[in-house]
Amino acid sequence: METAVFYVLATIAVASAVLLVLFRNPVYSALSLVATLFAVAGLFVLLNAYFLAAVQIIVYAGAVMVLFLFVIMLLNLGHSEALESTVGRYRLTGVIFLCALLVAQLTAVGTRQLRGPVAENEALRTENVQTLGKLLYTDFLFPFEVASIILLVALIGVVVLVKRETPETT
Amino acid sequence: MLSDYLPIVLLLVIAAGFAAVNLGITHLVGPRKPNPVKLSPYESGVPNIGDARLRFSVKFYLVAMLFIIFDIEVVFLYPWAVVFKDLLAQGTFVFTEMVVFLGVLVLGLAYVWRKGGLEWD
Amino acid sequence: MFEIDWNILLPSLVVAGLVLVVLCVDIIRPDNKGGVSGYLSLLGVGVAIWVSLSLWGRSPTHGLGGMLFLDNYALFFNLIILAGTGLTIFVSTGFLEREEGGRSEYYLLILAATLGMMLMAAGADLIVIFLGIELMSIALYILVGFFRRRTDSNEGSMKYLLLGAFATGFLLYGIALVYGSTGTTNLREIELAVAQGRVYTHPMLLGGVALLIVGFAFKVSAVPFHMWAPDVYQGAPTAITGFMSAGPKAAAFAAFFRVMVASLGDLSGDWSGAIWMLAALTMTVGNLGALSQRNIKRMLAYSSVAHAGYVLVALVAANERGIAGGVFYLLAYAFMNIGAFAVIVALGRKGDENLEISGYAGVGFRHPGIGLAMTLFMVSLAGLPPTAGFFGKFQIFSAAVEAGYIWLTVIGVLNSLVSVYFYLGVVVSMYMRQPVGQAHAVSMTPFARVALLTASLGTLYIGLAPTSLLQMARQTVSALL
Numbered sequence: 001m002e003t004a005v006f007y008v009l010a011t012i013a014v015a016s017a018v019l020l021v022l023f024r025n026p027v028y029s030a031l032s033l034v035a036t037l038f039a040v041a042g043l044f045v046l047l048n049a050y051f052l053a054a055v056q057i058i059v060y061a062g063a064v065m066v067l068f069l070f071v072i073m074l075l076n077l078g079h080s081e082a083l084e085s086t087v088g089r090y091r092l093t094g095v096i097f098l099c100a101l102l103v104a105q106l107t108a109v110g111t112r113q114l115r116g117p118v119a120e121n122e123a124l125r126t127e128n129v130q131t132l133g134k135l136l137y138t139d140f141l142f143p144f145e146v147a148s149i150i151l152l153v154a155l156i157g158v159v160v161l162v163k164r165e166t167p168e169t170t
Numbered sequence: 171m172l173s174d175y176l177p178i179v180l181l182l183v184i185a186a187g188f189a190a191v192n193l194g195i196t197h198l199v200g201p202r203k204p205n206p207v208k209l210s211p212y213e214s215g216v217p218n219i220g221d222a223r224l225r226f227s228v229k230f231y232l233v234a235m236l237f238i239i240f241d242i243e244v245v246f247l248y249p250w251a252v253v254f255k256d257l258l259a260q261g262t263f264v265f266t267e268m269v270v271f272l273g274v275l276v277l278g279l280a281y282v283w284r285k286g287g288l289e290w291d
Numbered sequence: 292m293f294e295i296d297w298n299i300l301l302p303s304l305v306v307a308g309l310v311l312v313v314l315c316v317d318i319i320r321p322d323n324k325g326g327v328s329g330y331l332s333l334l335g336v337g338v339a340i341w342v343s344l345s346l347w348g349r350s351p352t353h354g355l356g357g358m359l360f361l362d363n364y365a366l367f368f369n370l371i372i373l374a375g376t377g378l379t380i381f382v383s384t385g386f387l388e389r390e391e392g393g394r395s396e397y398y399l400l401i402l403a404a405t406l407g408m409m410l411m412a413a414g415a416d417l418i419v420i421f422l423g424i425e426l427m428s429i430a431l432y433i434l435v436g437f438f439r440r441r442t443d444s445n446e447g448s449m450k451y452l453l454l455g456a457f458a459t460g461f462l463l464y465g466i467a468l469v470y471g472s473t474g475t476t477n478l479r480e481i482e483l484a485v486a487q488g489r490v491y492t493h494p495m496l497l498g499g500v501a502l503l504i505v506g507f508a509f510k511v512s513a514v515p516f517h518m519w520a521p522d523v524y525q526g527a528p529t530a531i532t533g534f535m536s537a538g539p540k541a542a543a544f545a546a547f548f549r550v551m552v553a554s555l556g557d558l559s560g561d562w563s564g565a566i567w568m569l570a571a572l573t574m575t576v577g578n579l580g581a582l583s584q585r586n587i588k589r590m591l592a593y594s595s596v597a598h599a600g601y602v603l604v605a606l607v608a609a610n611e612r613g614i615a616g617g618v619f620y621l622l623a624y625a626f627m628n629i630g631a632f633a634v635i636v637a638l639g640r641k642g643d644e645n646l647e648i649s650g651y652a653g654v655g656f657r658h659p660g661i662g663l664a665m666t667l668f669m670v671s672l673a674g675l676p677p678t679a680g681f682f683g684k685f686q687i688f689s690a691a692v693e694a695g696y697i698w699l700t701v702i703g704v705l706n707s708l709v710s711v712y713f714y715l716g717v718v719v720s721m722y723m724r725q726p727v728g729q730a731h732a733v734s735m736t737p738f739a740r741v742a743l744l745t746a747s748l749g750t751l752y753i754g755l756a757p758t759s760l761l762q763m764a765r766q767t768v769s770a771l772l
Contacts, residue, residue, distance in 0.1 A: 002172060045175060055245055063238040070234045076225040108494065130256070133249030137257060139356040141267055144246070146410065146422045148274040149307060151239050152314070153403045153426060155278040157433040158235040159287050160396045162228055277314055284321040 006046055013039035026072045030065060037061040050128045232287060243275050296354040299361040302343050302369050303413065306406045309335035313399045328395035329384050332402055336377045343369040347763075351770055353415045357477050360415045364618075364770035367763060368412035368545040371622045374749075375537035376405045378629045378742050383530045385736030386636050390438065390528070397437060401534065404430035408542030412549075417466045417476040420546045424462065424510065427539055428455050434534075435527040447526025454509070454519045462506025468499030481554045500555055500562055504569075507550070510543035511599045513569045514576040521580070524592030529644065532588055533632025536595045537625035544602055544621055552609050553771045559609055566607050567699060573600030574706040581713050586646050587635060590713060591628070594672060597710060598624055604703055605687045608694040611768050616686030619764040623671070623679035623753045630746030631668040634661055637735050637743065645731075648717055653726030655718075658733050664747045666718050671750050673714035674707045679753035686761070 016035035023029045037060045044053035136144055211218050250268055257264035282288060297304075312335070313328045320327075343366045351362030379401060387397060407426030414420035432455065436448025470476050472495040473484040483489075490496050509516040524532045551562060577597025584590035598620075605617030638654065638661065639645050655662030671678035684707060691700045735743070753760060 005172065046172075051249060054248075059238070059241060059245060063234075063241040067231075067234045067238060070226065070230050073223075073226040074228060074231055076223055129249050129252045133253035134257065136249060137253060137264055137267060140358075140418065141263075142355045142358040143416070143418045143422055145267065145270055145274075146419070146426065147246070148243075148271040149310065149403065149406065150422065150426050150429065151242060152274050152278045152310075153400065153429050153433075155236070155239050155275075155282060156314075156396055156399060157429060158232055158239075159282055159285050160394070160400075160433055161436060161439065162232045162235075163285060163287055274311070277311060277318065280318045281314055284318050286321075 002046060006043070009039045009042040009046070012036075013043065027069065030068045030072060033068070034061050034065050037065070048128060051132050229290065236282065236287070239278075240275070243272075246271065296352065296361075298346060298349075299352060299354040299359050299413075301346065302339055302366070303359075303406060303409050305335065305339040305342055306402060306409060309339075310399060310402045310406060313395060313402060317395050317399070323395055325387065325395035325397055326384075328398040329380060332380050332398045333377060335402070336373050336380065336405075340370065340373045340377070343373065348766070353479070357479070358416050358419050359410075359413050360770070361413070362767070362770040363763070364545070364549070364767040365409075365413035367618060367622075367767045368541060369409055371541045371625050372405055372408045372412065372538045374622075375534060375541070375625045375629060376401060378626075378633070378746060379530055379534040379537075381738045381742035381745070382533065382629070382633045382636055384738045386528070386530045386739075388736075389639075389641050391641075397434070400430040400434050400437075403427075404434070404534075405538065408538050408545075411542040412545035414546065414549075415478050417469065417478065417481075417550070420550070421463065421466060423542070424546070425459065427542065428459070428510075431531075431535060431539060434531045435523055437531065438528055441526075443526040444528065445526075447523040450519055450526075451523045458506050458509030458516065461502050461509070465499045465502030465504075465506055468495050468502060470499075472496035472499060478550065478554045482556070485555065485557045497558075497561055500558060501565070503550060504562065504565060507543060507547040508569055511540055511547060511602070512596050513599050513603060514572040514596065517573070517576070517596045517599075520596055521589050521592040524595070525586060525588045529588065529632055529636050529639065532591070533629045533636075536591070536628045536632070540595065540599065541621040541625060544599075544606075544617065548606060548614060548617065549771060551606060552614065556609070556772075563607055563609065566603055567696070570600050570603035570607055571699060571702050573597065573603060574703055575600075578706045578709045578713075582709065584713070585648055587648050587651070587717065588646055590648065590717075591631060594710070594714070595628065597706065598628075598672075600706070601684060601687055601703060604691050604696070604699055607696055607699060608687075608690040610690055610694050611765070611772060612686065612693055613690035614768045614771055615761065615764040616683065616690050618767055619757070619761055620683030620687055622760065622764070623683045623750070626746050626749035626753065627668045627671040627679060630664060630743065630750060631672065633739060633743045633746060634665045634668065637661055637733055637739055640731060648720055649724070649727075651717060651720045652724035653721070655721035657726075661733065661743070662721050664743055665721060667747055667750055669714040669717050671754065673711045675711070677754050679750045679757075682754055682757045682761075 013036050016032045016039065020029045020032040020036065023032060037056060041053040041056040041061070044050075044056060207213065207215075211222075247268075250264075254264060309332065313331055316323065316328050316331065346361065347363060347366050349361070351360065353360045380398065383397065383401075387394075404427045407423045407428075407430065410423030411420055411427065414423055432448055432452045435451050436445050438444040466476060469481065472491040472493075473481050473489070474491065475481060475484065485496075505516065509519075512520040524535070527535065551559075551566075555562065574597055577593050577595075577600055581590050581593035581597065584593060602617045602620055605613040605620070607613075635644075635646070638651070638658075645651075651665075654665070667678065671680035674680040674684040676682075684703075688700050688703055691703070
């Protein structure tokens with residue numbers, strides 16, 4: 001059962017990722033990316049990473065995709081001919097590089113070099129969020145506080161880059 | 171385990187199916203007698219000028235970014251709320267650390283507010 | 292159950308508090324031009340330097356759940372980073388006024404970047420190092436694009452963001468693979484796992500190490516991951532260019548050295564070849580690229596690439612002398628490079644930054660003080676005695692010879708010779724070319740004078756009396772080896 005679900009989700013993820021690249025209209029591409037993100041969220045559920053699945057949907061499929069669509073509309077990317085000319089020159093190089101990467105990955109997985117026994121963690125499966133929360137708010141407390149400063153800097157950066165410098169003089 | 175997710179899958183299937191079936195039925199059953207006036211965006215007769223794809227104002231970007239940043243803040247609150255009672259037994263640091271985290275971001279919000287980032291103009 | 296050792300946190304806490312204080316200034320007075328913030332930042336940086344110095348020499352510890360180190364290595368880098376930040380703030384006050392870009396966010400972002408750098412130097416966990424890099428990078432992306440009306444500033448910011456995000460992806464993937472193969476992100480535990488052979492699969496670990504090298508190589512702008520440097524250095528506000536070439540580079544090297552030598556030192560047989568190639572390429576491409584530049588900021592960008600190559604030589608050697616030499620060289624480089632950018636700022640005018648090297652003709656006679664300082668910095672960057680640059684390079688190259696990397700040393704020395712040509716080209720232009728057009732008055736604020744004087748004296752002092760600082764640099768090594 002789980003294997004079947006895995007293959008369904010993996011197929012959706014890969015197929016919509018391929019479509020994301022193939023679509024000419026950036027809005028379609030963005031929506032295709034949403035499908036990929038949902039499928040990956042499903043894969044996280046299969047791995048018992050419930051919290052990660054929820055975050056994937058709330059933050060990525062929700063908030064980040066909204067930003068993607070906004071940017072597409074901000075730049076008015078209805079017509080992608082401009083992109084075409086610059087990308088075209090590097091297409092062959094890109095394809096060769098990616099094929100080489102694919103072969104390398106397949107051989108690594110195929111020769112089982114990257115596999116080994118996987119330790120089953122019962123706590124992670126049944127109490128995923130609790131385990132994660134305890135780790136995050138005790139051992140990883142310091143990185144958590146640093147994250148707040150990073151968010152703060154991002155906040156300031158947005159205002160610096162978007163907001164008019166002195167509203168009264170403009 | 172996996173069967174817990176059956177309702178969600180069911181919901182997805184029903185939602186997608188409802189849309190597909192409805193579109194399919196109207197496509198099959200509905201009569202189609204197109205003419206140029208009918209196919210124009212506004213059938214009321216108002217002539218359309220220009221493209222519907224306008225360049226959006228960059229102000230939307232500010233709103234979207236603020237949304238993402240505070241969205242991520244809320245994501246951090248979720249596991250915290252789950253383990254709050256367990257960790258409270260070991261001391262109040264679990265409360266303090268979230269106050270510090272939120273305090274920094276509240277200062278950020280105050281900054282955005284004072285800079286007029288929450289106003290449209 | 293949760294003990295916080297405040298000493299470990301203290302240096303970063305001072306800077307973090309400073310960030311919030313400057314933010315509060317902005318909240319209270321949203322329309323200020325950043326004057327107060329500048330003074331506050333300087334004061335705070337001074338306090339942070341004092342704190343770092345007072346913690347010097349204690350036995351190395353780590354704390355906060357194994358997230359941060361407190362050792363001489365981190366403290367020495369704190370000094371480099373804070374010196375860079377302080378000098379940049381001195382240079383910036385007048386610069387911002389002239390360019391009419393004064394906003395207190397500028398100082399806030401510089402301080403946030405400083406905090407990120409300090410975390411990179413002190414991080415005892417790959418997560419902390421990653422967060423430090425992100426904090427620094429995000430602040431720098433914004434600072435590069437700070438002059439919104441200038442298109443080259445925007446272009447530089449955009450390129451830096453795109454390539455930087457790409458490099459961050461590599462770094463994160465590397466961290467994930469290292470975690471997957473060792474089961475931990477903690478640097479000390481990685482070291483133990485590697486030493487005891489408790490590695491899940493060896494190829495996965497090596498893949499992770501390779502991706503980590505790519506990520507760090509981007510941050511130190513090593514060839515072939517240097518493509519962003521010239522455009523970003525040229526586009527960024529000049530004071531920020533000086534800032535970027537000193538602190539962030541030193542911090543990236545701090546994390547790079549610590550991860551490679553302290554945690555993955557047992558694998559040095561696997562990675563030293565790759566770093567060897569990186570070092571040789573970086574020195575050569577950097578110096579050859581600088582030869583043909585007419586814009587002084589672009590020339591210094593390539594020069595900064597080349598200097599990353601020299602420090603990479605120290606990483607290849609990875610012995611006591613090499614690490615001490617690399618650390619020492621980064622300190623010397625911070626002074627001479629920020630000094631050079633302070634001169635560039637001083638010679639610019641509003642609306643005309645005067646960045647062509649040919650525009651420096653006659654500066655040596657019109658403004659003797661500035662000309663003398665620039666000559667000192669150029670001589671030091673070229674690595675001629677009796678300056679800081681010479682002594683640092685000497686340490687690094689003799690360490691490489693000691694470790695048996697003769698060819699790399701030969702490449703390095705040849706590169707130094709090439710570099711003399713373009714560094715002295717600036718000096719020749721200042722003293723021996725006939726100036727075109729009439730002279731412009733140079734008005735330096737007292738702050739800028741202080742910055743220029745400090746950088747010059749620092750460069751001279753490090754070159755003439757290097758013993759005490761080299762002694763300090765040697766004391767940092769025990770944290771790694």
